[in-house]
Amino acid sequence: MTAVTDHTDHADQPGDDDAREEGSGGEIVRKETSATEIVRKETAGREAGRREKGDSGRRAADAGRGGGGGGRSGPGSGSGSGGADDVDSADAVGGWDDGLIARRVSATAEGQARPVQETVVDSRPPVVAPLAYDGPLRSRLDALRELVGLSRTRLDSRTLAEAGQVLDEAAARRRLSGQHTVVAIAGATGSGKSQLFNALAGVAISETGVRRPTTAAPIACSWSDGAAGLIDRLGIPGRLRRRPLQSAEAEAQLRGLVLVDLPDHDSAAVQHREHVDRILALVDAVIWVVDPEKYADAVLHERYLRPMAGHAEVTFVVLNQVDRLPGDAADQVLDDLRRLLDEDGIALGEYGEPGATVLALSALTGDGIGELREVLGHFVAERGAAARRISADVDAAAVRLWPVYANRRQAGLSEEAREEFADRLADAVGATAAGEAAERAWRRNANRACGTPWLRLWRWYQDRREPATGRLPVRAYDDEEATARQRVEQAVRTVAEQATDGLPTPWAQAVREAAVRGSQGLCEALDELAVRAGTPVGRPPRPGWWPAAVLAQASMTVLQVVGGLWLLAQIIGLMSPNLGVPVLLMVIGIVGGPGVEWACRLAASGPARRYGAEAERRLREAAAGCGRARVLDPVAGELLRYREVREQFLRASGVTVSAG
DSSP states (O other), rough: OOOOEEESSSSSSOOOOTOOOTTTTTTBOOOOOOOOHHHHHHHHHHHHHHHSSSSHHHHHHHHHHHHHSSSOSHHHHHHHHHHHHHHHHHHHHHHHOOOSSBBEEEOTTTSSEOOOBBBBBOOOOOOBBOOOHHHHHHHHHHHHHHHHHHHHTTTHHHHHHHHHHHHHHHHHHHTSSSSEEEEEEOTTTOOOOOHHHHHHSSOOOOSSSSSSSSSSSSEEEESSSSSSSHHHTTTOOGGGEEOOOOOOOOOOHHEEEEEEEEOOTTTTSHHHHHHHHHHHTTSSSSEEEEEEETOHHHHIIIIITTTEEEEGGGGEEOOOGGGGSSHHHHHHHHHHHHHHHHHHTTBOTTTTTBBBEEOOOOOOTTTTHHHHHHHHHHHHHTTTTHHHHHHHHOOOOHHHHHHHHHOOOSOOHHHHHHHHHHHHHHHHHHHHHHHHHHHHHHHHHHHHSSOHHHHHHHHHHHHHSSSOOOOOOOOOSSHHHHHHHHHHHHHHHHHHHHHTTTTOOOHHHHHHHHHHHHHTTHHHHHHHHHHIISSOOOOOOOOOOHHHHHHHHHHHHHHHHHHHHHHHHHHTTTTTTOOOHHHHHHHHHHHHHHHHHHHHHHHHHHHHHHHHHHHHHHHHHHHHHIIIIIIIIHHHHHHHHHHHHHHHHHHHHOOOOOOO
């Protein structure tokens, strides 16, 4: 079998009839004559043979067939060995869909070349099925996309940059082939990456040597067609794309594998390290190659393995150069490597559990290569590495976003906090004092209607000395107004602190800003409410029994007047003396008037309290409504947005969120 290394991706390059193919031994496969020309000449020879008669005609026909068989002269043209070599080479090349027209000839029993039917291979890139994510992964990606959209106005772009990059890479990978798995071989200087790369490919593709660094640019090797888009995504040019050794067994075992040899991650050249970091973020899986001397390198563990501990299911760790270790030293080094990986937080895929695969081999001697090839074959055949890589990227993004979205306790405003805020605002506008003033106004009105004329006259005199303002003031002094403003500000700060308790810092800041914006102009609005809803205008309403009380009080006054006039008439001699009746009438009027007033006070206490409570309730509701519209609703809106993004965050993290 002839090994072929192709410097271009066959899915991208058009056909070229004169293209040459290099063998594993470096020889050039000779160009074959076009099969179309062979068939044309053979047909012409047959027609000439039918026109000829006798032996000369048959010889002419044979000559025509011989000329069409290969278009060559000399001893090699009629020998069976020459034809067989060409057939093997053509078959080896034709086994790949390389966009060229396949040229094949087969040998007859007599050793002469016999033309076969022309095989034309479509030069267009093969159609490959795009990657399909399963339902849970799609749901997580949708949740992460919704999370980023809801958080753009609350968080800075740097916080959401990684999540956005994960979404972009997931979308880009989904559009590409789902039948291929891109695996990168990474490692330190001198670890034997390129040697392992060549061993898996079965042919020397990547340069090896003592010069460091040897690999200056990433090289890709694809075991099947259709991976051009994936390799383009890695930014690997066509001159650095290769084919492995052509073998039916190797092709079947590793079909769908795209292997990438990376530069050294600890290279002195900055460009090499940039290549490594860029491609490691794009491939589906990684094979880390370590050697017995540098397997515990701090740069490898701290910069790469530990941060990518969540990608254990798409990680291979290969201990190379075990042929240099005597006796059971290889097992000891392998155990110590497993210990270091466990300290890095990388789960090891042992006993059938998901995790990183750890192997020991020697790329130089070939020991363990077969086992790695078999493991890779099963890994590629599952066609799940790309989805697992994206899922691990989502996990990593969720872990980094955890401080931004995870709260320490249940966040939000309780009913007690809302009621306390309303009470503070009511106290600031003097709702209690307004209620008491309304109650006193109701009682005063009742006294004016049901009191004795002499008491009303006295109160009228006092009102003339101290004229009333006409309204019941809620806050009489400037210092009370300043105190009320301080109470409003304190109420806003308190409710903001209660709302942000347990929230992550960015969302707590957003809630505080919403509360502060709402508090602007709140004191003025409360003042207007106090004037409009807190102070009663005009006289309070009268109950139904007030006319009877007024009539009774008038009757007592009439009795006093009648008794007094009767007594006066007896004194001046207009009437016969009879002190009992007039005195009795006067006593009834004098005692009955205050009695009626006292009874009216008792009857008015209940309605007065209700009237004051109603005035206080109106002012409290007005203050609470103003505070709710200006402060509580904006704060609740921010809390609702946080609950929405937190739910999306939990979905993106893979946590099941209950419907309730």
